[in-house]
Amino acid sequence: MKHRLRFAVGKLFRMALLLLGVSILTFALMTASPLDPLQTNVGQVALGSMSQEQVAKLEAYWGVGTPPVERYLGWLGDVLHGDFGTSLLYRQPVLEVVGQRLAGSLWLLLFAWIISGILGLVLGVTAGATRGRLPDRLIRGYCLLISSTPTFWLALLLLLIFSVWLGVLPIGLSVPIGADAASITLADRLQHAILPALTLSITGVANIALHTREKMVDVLNSDYALFARARGESELRIVLRHGLRNVALPAITLQFASISEIIGGSVVVEQVFTYPGLGQAAVTAGLGSDMPLLLGITVITAAIVFGGNLVADLLYGVVDPKIRRGAARE
Amino acid sequence: MQPILEIQHMSIHFTQYAKGTRRRELPVIRDLSLKIEPGQVVAVVGASGSGKSLLAHGILHILPRNSHMEGRILYDGGDLTSKRAARLRGREIVLVPQGVTYLDPLMKVGEQVRGDDAAPDAKQRARKALARYGLAAGTEELYPFELSGGMARRVLIATAVTHEPRLIIADEPTPGLDAKAAGRILGHFRELAEGGAGVLPITHDLELALTIADQVAVFYAGQTIEVASAEDFASPATLRHPFTRALWRAMPEHGFQPIAGAQPYPGTQTAGCPFAGQCARSTPQCREAADLPLRPWQGGMVRCLNPQREE
Known part of the structure; x- marks a missing residue:
């Protein structure tokens, strides 16, 4: 019995470590990606015709300008509360x-x-x-x-x-x-x-x-x-x-x-x-x-x-x- | 008495591919002859790598596909063809293998002793076979990894007696056992011989072989070089072949004297006596002789140009 408990706890700990590592790696790769979310999703032409305030609003939506560590920790904090956030493209909760x-x-x-x-x-x-x-x-x-x-x-x-x-x-x-x-x-x-x-x-x-x-x-x-x-x-x-x-x-x-x-x-x-x-x-x-x-x-x-x-x-x-x-x- | 097994001039070759597509025939056993009568224990004694295990596989016709066998094997007076061997193996002709690795690691002992036998009384016979060697009924439910060395050996012997075997080939019957346990295991084989079966222990341990054997066939580089009765081993003087004498002197109680050199690898030797390189008595003739037959000599058999024996 003790053996099994040790096995289960060990596995859970490993899983937590793995998921943490995977999320950090994914986040780092995405941050390092040369894609500009505004350019990709809104488009050069549309961006040009927008006012400064509209662009600033969009930047805030896509998280441009927020320091990466802050963004990651924010995401992690929410996930630990069971909230995986909302998909930016589908505008639906991620889990959904x-x-x-x-x-x-x-x-x-x-x-x-x-x-x-x-x-x-x-x-x-x-x-x-x-x-x-x-x-x-x-x-x-x-x-x-x-x-x-x-x-x-x-x-x-x-x-x-x-x-x-x-x-x-x-x-x-x-x-x-x-x-x-x-x-x-x-x-x-x-x-x-x-x-x-x-x-x-x-x-x-x-x-x-x-x-x-x-x-x-x-x-x-x-x-x-x-x-x-x-x-x-x-x-x-x-x-x-x-x-x-x-x-x-x-x-x-x-x-x-x-x-x-x-x-x-x-x-x-x-x-x-x-x-x-x-x-x-x-x-x-x-x-x-x-x-x-x-x-x-x-x-x-x-x-x-x-x-x-x-x-x-x-x-x-x-x-x-x-x-x-x-x-x-x- | 009609011999239960008679091997006449058995040779086993392996086909090897050396350097790309050049095929080469590797002789592992050459011109081997042997005879066992019912109730007799004939031990085959030889160093590691002399082709001993292949002798067992050859009799059972379970040699690997890239090998082929020549010569004649007579079992109970008739030719032991591969078809006949397939019918008899596991029933009349049984192999007792070396160790626990010969048991399926994921199958319970009871099922393995029974073997692939669907007969209604198979389970009962397996239980009886285990009981015969002092293994309690609970042993059936164990897996090989749960057996001790001595238990594993007894389980392996039990696999041989689920039917009534007439020829028992024991490949290295006592490795890794202390003298007492080994003696007990050999006693089991002696007992099977007394029950009328022919027993063929194949071993490197001359000392242990002598404790149960009636006759000893000495194996060197794939050949039988001497067949002697167990009594001949009382003193080196009554032995015929220089290698047998060297073996005798290498036994712990006879001074532990090793001889220099090693037996030639299969295929490296083309003519002459294979032992010539290690033999103190070898002459130029020994190295050149094209054909050295195993011949009857003073109550035994010997393959030597220059045998010795003093009465």
Whole structure:
């Protein structure tokens, strides 16, 4: 019990440190950015036609002129009270914007995460089990090809094939253009999510499959696999009985570590597919100097990634008998 | 009596790629012959790196893919083909491996002793096998990391007796155990032999091998260089091969005298006796002889141009 409490407190402390670091870094990068919020959001021409007072008002709104440290501490103070501020571009509370966008992205992310996890595991196990032979070489070749392909290029390629040439899937957005909100069906949403989710899955698979393959090869070269062979177990049985069991632990780590890659990838992919999700909001906030929104998005996604790793740690304790029984004994 | 296992002129080669695409055949075991009768313990003794473990894998037909085996293995009078070996291994022919790393770290002991056996009485047999070596029922629920060294060894022996084995190959049966525990483990093997099985311990420890073996096959650089009865080891005078004598003298109670040099690496030696480089009695002929057969000599077998033995 004491062990678990120490574990929980330690994790929370680390998370607080991480989020603090992420927010400071984001803030520093935004402050160092050469973008002038007024020029970007109001425009040179409009600014020229405004009076001094109007410009001063706008400067105050975008926070120009306030010392950065003061701005950051002000933001931090509000966040500690649970107030993430108001998005300067959307003119809505940051949490509300993030909530809406996250709801839009969630299915996309979840779908990509699950598909890449399952497919990556299956491909990795298959490649490992057939190491050195044709299936392994094909899978490895595919993974290396995909790993060295930029995500945005793959997204464009899929758009070109499925939306332009074949015309079977929509070219972008999350719902049909000009449709009444009430008339939009789940099928519409799914149809619009297929391509971005597919892009994310395809790129996510490579990493998981290659790592799983390495582990599988290790297992099959292990002493205990040799002993299983000596006792008359077939290769297939060894893969199923010993392989999957021993690949499970690293697979869990990989799967939860891939959350960060999926979220990172979604920024690019949502941009290509003009999909109104969290990734796209992050780009908008970054380019439009919407400091509260960008800080909100980075902190919340960092918390999600951290949460994923935490879940992996906890699952380790459930799956790995060394940790499970070791902790129970304490 | 019909031997349970007879190995005739076994050779194992590995295919290696040296410098790009140049293939090279690496002989690890050359012209090995061995015979075990039911109820007999024949120990194979050799230094590390002499190819001992591969002998076990060769008998079981579980050598790596880049290797190939020549020669003939007869089991119970019939050719032990890879198909036949696949049917018998884990049942009639069993391997007792070296240590706890041969157990799946994430599988409970009970399940591993049972093995991949769906028979309804498999669980019962596994329990009996564990009990036979003094392992309580609770052992089934343990994971390998929870076993002590001695327990792990007993679990590994238990895996061998879930069926009724007729040939037991024990690869380094006693590493890391103190003399008392090692003696107990060897006693278990002796007992299996007394039950009618052939036991083939493979070890580097001549001293321990002599405590249970009826016969000892001495292994040097992938070859059997001498087959002698355990009694022959009472004195160096009754041993045939200079290397066997050197081994005898290297035993702690016989003065602990090492010999200079090391056995040649596989593939480095082309002609002559592999021991010639370390042998005090070697002659120019020893270094040139193209073919040194293992031949019967004074009640044993020896592979030497110039064997000694004084009655």
